[in-house]
Amino acid sequence: MFKGLSPINYRGREVWPLVEGGKGVSATNHMSSGAWAAAGGIGTVSAVNADSYDPEGRIIPQVYNGMTRRERHEELIKYGIEGAVAQVERAYEMSDGKGAININVLWEMGGAQPILHGVLERTRGKVAGVTCGAGMPYKLSEIAASYGVSYLPIVSSGRAFRALWKRAYSKFAEFLSGVVYEDPWLAGGHNGLSNAEDPRVPQAPYPRVAELRAMMRECGVPDTVPIVMAGGVWRLDEWEDWIDNPELGAIMFQFGTRPLLTQESPIPPDWKARLMTLEEGDVLLHKFSPTGFYSSAVRNPFLRNLEARSERQIAFTKEQVGDHAFELDVGIGTKKNYWVTKGDLQHAREWYGAGYTQAMKTPDDTLVFVTPEEEKIIRKDQADCMGCLSQCSFSSWSDNEKNSTGRLADPRSFCIQKTLQDIAHGGPVEQNLMFAGHAAFRFKSDPFYSNGFVPTVKQLVDRIRTGA
Numbered sequence: 001m002f003k004g005l006s007p008i009n010y011r012g013r014e015v016w017p018l019v020e021g022g023k024g025v026s027a028t029n030h031m032s033s034g035a036w037a038a039a040g041g042i043g044t045v046s047a048v049n050a051d052s053y054d055p056e057g058r059i060i061p062q063v064y065n066g067m068t069r070r071e072r073h074e075e076l077i078k079y080g081i082e083g084a085v086a087q088v089e090r091a092y093e094m095s096d097g098k099g100a101i102n103i104n105v106l107w108e109m110g111g112a113q114p115i116l117h118g119v120l121e122r123t124r125g126k127v128a129g130v131t132c133g134a135g136m137p138y139k140l141s142e143i144a145a146s147y148g149v150s151y152l153p154i155v156s157s158g159r160a161f162r163a164l165w166k167r168a169y170s171k172f173a174e175f176l177s178g179v180v181y182e183d184p185w186l187a188g189g190h191n192g193l194s195n196a197e198d199p200r201v202p203q204a205p206y207p208r209v210a211e212l213r214a215m216m217r218e219c220g221v222p223d224t225v226p227i228v229m230a231g232g233v234w235r236l237d238e239w240e241d242w243i244d245n246p247e248l249g250a251i252m253f254q255f256g257t258r259p260l261l262t263q264e265s266p267i268p269p270d271w272k273a274r275l276m277t278l279e280e281g282d283v284l285l286h287k288f289s290p291t292g293f294y295s296s297a298v299r300n301p302f303l304r305n306l307e308a309r310s311e312r313q314i315a316f317t318k319e320q321v322g323d324h325a326f327e328l329d330v331g332i333g334t335k336k337n338y339w340v341t342k343g344d345l346q347h348a349r350e351w352y353g354a355g356y357t358q359a360m361k362t363p364d365d366t367l368v369f370v371t372p373e374e375e376k377i378i379r380k381d382q383a384d385c386m387g388c389l390s391q392c393s394f395s396s397w398s399d400n401e402k403n404s405t406g407r408l409a410d411p412r413s414f415c416i417q418k419t420l421q422d423i424a425h426g427g428p429v430e431q432n433l434m435f436a437g438h439a440a441f442r443f444k445s446d447p448f449y450s451n452g453f454v455p456t457v458k459q460l461v462d463r464i465r466t467g468a
Helices: 029-036 068-096 112-122 140-146 158-167 167-176 207-219 236-241 271-276 301-311 342-352 370-382 416-424 447-452 457-465
Strands: 008-010 011-015 019-020 042-046 100-106 128-133 150-155 179-182 189-192 229-230 249-257 283-286 296-297 313-314 358-361 367-371
Touching: 011 019, 019 029, 019 457, 029 042, 029 068, 029 100, 029 457, 042 068, 068 100, 068 112, 100 112, 112 140, 128 140, 128 179, 140 150, 140 167, 150 158, 158 207, 167 358, 179 207, 207 229, 236 249, 283 301, 301 313, 301 367, 313 342, 342 367, 358 370, 367 370
Parallel strands: 019 042, 019 249, 042 100, 100 128, 128 150, 150 179, 179 229, 229 249
Antiparallel strands: 008 011, 189 296, 283 296, 313 367, 358 367
16 A cells, blocks of 8 residues: 555545546546446546437437537437436446545536536435536536535636635535646646646646645635646656645545556547557647647547648738738639738648648638548538537537627637547547547556556556555
8 A cells, every 4th residue: 555545535435535537528437437436436427428328228329310509409418418317327336335426527518507407416316526627617516515416626726716716616615525636738638728828838736736725725725625636647656745745735636547548448449559559749738629728639640630730721811911912812712802921822822732722711810721521521510510518619609699609610620529429439549539648658668557458447546556
């Protein structure tokens, strides 16, 4: 047993201070979270477009039949509730009364509030807490408290926590059972980088977590409410000076990437195999997500294609202004006048000659050049939107009266629902978004995984508890 690691009391349950990160769209499900809880930790069911099952136990494909985006959005909410309930019930049964089961939602996912209400109403007594990030979830405390469950907001700074506390959380303080600090430079998935922070200049986590604790103390939150360190956590012996540290108060650790490579992990075999081959630097912090947030994923051909697409981009004006003195003569309809610089006209002609013959407008008065096949896929994906986000830059969907952001749909992004559903259910790993934390390259060198060894969740938790 690793020195200093001891069980804690979590909502009346004795658990190890080890949390399974809740990875959205079927990358964590009842198998992984139920097994994590059974091993004595806190398992986390992803309540983001989770799978539901037919009476024979087969996954029900999420097919949308509504004619309008709003109709499809309502279908998405129903799928979300049914799937999350099914996962919680199965995970709770698997846990066999050990550990605890949390659920994880993204505040900026489409229908977050009705899905959260629907799931918690139908899983009373089975969900211990709700982790929630990707935005500023002010309503989280009120919703969780109304069902008697804990809430654990996911933040990336003390400043964000203070804003949440002052606006809402102070009214429901007794249900705050932890604050997840998600390192914006190390964690997989969507990250909470602010506009004041440079994605290319990582900041060490310790000073930021110490600042978070100082902010929590200022708000009157006792040191017994743990901070959950998330992002970059691999071996506990690398975090030894965080445990029983008076400056930090109570600390727990969240593991997001390592549980991907277990027997119970629901991700397909090709995804697991790819994790074993990653090198340092293969995970890219990028801003192609239609959420508008930075996110971290494996820099595979899918991401490289998005990078290349944005590089095939030029600015235009609708009138002849300054250096924009040359009329664009490729990639556009004959009735439109686009004025560009001489250098950009040359670039556009080169791209056109290479087969990127379609110029698509972006919300930033630029044009990106794509192949005819790419344009068809982009247009279809935008048309098929079911509102899986509260706001989507790719399709211009917004969960408001007009169901629109009021901005032009952005062809530099992609349909996140489509690609995450595809990779989670066996689609090609090189042609889909593959989320991973920045420590994923360690699978290749960690002796625990030598000779292609894939542990059970219990074997992984036991290994983590030794400090390795």
